[in-house]
Amino acid sequence: MSAPTPPPAPSSESTESPSAPEAQENAKTAESRRKKTLGVAMGIGSAAIVAALLYANRSKRSGK
Template structure:
């Protein structure tokens, strides 16, 4: 068994694009990296904001839960 992986012949691996053409794929575009970073930061902000809202709702409803159990 060889240590080299085998690839399909119709998709060359490791060869740069010829004649100034860009490689296929979403991350190959020139302006794609800042856009990806922006989307990543937006997703993180949404996740943190959602967690903050859940925490606020749980904190606000703490007193209501105590009344049902009969604790003063």
């Protein structure tokens, strides 16, 4: 029986840090995602506030 062969060494490409253009692109993508998430969160929050105000004032609106 022969000894098992070791797994291949990782290539230098996978352990290298991203180049400057790639890093800038990743930063832009992360910033864009953050802005989109913030916008969605603000929209949901605003809708919740409007719904709460409508619910709280419903007796005043319907004349009861």
